[in-house]
Amino acid sequence: xxxxxxxxxxxxxxxxxxxxxxxxxxxxxxxxxxxxxxxxxxxxxxxxxxxxxxxxxxxxxxxxxxxxxxxxxxxxxxxxxxxxxxxxxxxxxxxxxxxxxxxxxxxxxxxxxxxxxxxxxxxxxxxxxxxxxxxxxxxxxxxxxxxxxxxxxxxxxxxxxxxxxxxxxxxxxxxxxxxxxxxxxxxxxxxxxxxxxxxxxxxxxxxxxxxxxxxxxxxxxxxxxxxxxxxx
Ligand code: CA
Numbered sequence: 201x202x203x204x205x206x207x208x209x210x211x212x213x214x215x216x217x218x219x220x221x222x223x224x225x226x227x228x229x230x231x232x233x234x235x236x237x238x239x240x241x242x243x244x245x246x247x248x249x250x251x252x253x254x255x256x257x258x259x260x261x262x263x264x265x266x267x268x269x270x271x272x273x274x275x276x277x278x279x280x281x282x283x284x285x286x287x288x289x290x291x292x293x294x295x296x297x298x299x300x301x302x303x304x305x306x307x308x309x310x311x312x313x314x315x316x317x318x319x320x321x322x323x324x325x326x327x328x329x330x331x332x333x334x335x336x337x338x339x340x341x342x343x344x345x346x347x348x349x350x351x352x353x354x355x356x357x358x359x360x361x362x363x364x365x366x367x368x369x370x371x372x373x374x375x376x377x378x379x380x381x382x383x384x385x386x387x388x389x390x391x392x393x394x395x396x397x398x399x400x401x402x403x404x405x406x407x408x409x410x411x412x413x414x415x416x417x418x419x420x421x422x423x424x425x426x427x428x429x430x431x432x
Contacts, residue, residue: 207230207231208253208254233250238270282312283302296400300323332344334370
């Protein structure tokens with residue numbers, strides 16, 4: 201469908217896989233930008249702003265997980281990781297490092313197209329349905345601009361961190377379970393969910409200048425979930 205067309209950065213060093221995937225994606229109406237090295241991928245992400253990245257983890261120059269972290273430090277672009285690794289610990293690392301989804305090799309063109317459509321739908325709908333501003337004490341969140349400020353100073357948040365913060369801020373005073381966050385912010389119920397959520401909450405805390413021991417905005421309710429409160 202035309203509305204779902206996207207510019208897709210395909211990071212894959214295997215020429216046969218690249219050719220097959222490029223064809224499947226192009227046939228579905230996407231524009232494909234193939235590169236074989238992580239270094240080139242990082243350049244394309246910043247210079248050409250693709251709508252989505254498919255990232256092979258086994259690349260010749262940089263380990264895929266490091267490449268993903270580097271990508272996340274410069275961009276919020278949705279990333280689907282293509283991996284031969286199936287271990288739960290590897291999948292947890294991938295999601296914690298900021299992957300939006302993953303496919304396990306080998307996968308079909310139809311499979312990756314369905315994942316792409318789902319990831320694009322998520323990233324586009326969160327942008328469209330957002331309220332204009334949410335204020336919690338000295339914290340101001342502008343979902344449409346995807347901006348958050350604390351005492352007038354912009355916070356440098358990843359896309360996930362922003363989504364978690366906005367979700368909690370819209371529900372001040374309510375305890376939100378990890379499962380709800382996983383379902384509503386990640387749109388998936390996956391293995392390793394608790395660690396993934398906890399990692400994001402602890403990063404958010406650091407950026408908000410607080411700790412689990414001395415919380416201000418983000419209060420953990422043991423065994424239940426997390427709650428945002430107005431610290432004043
Ligand atoms: Ca490879």
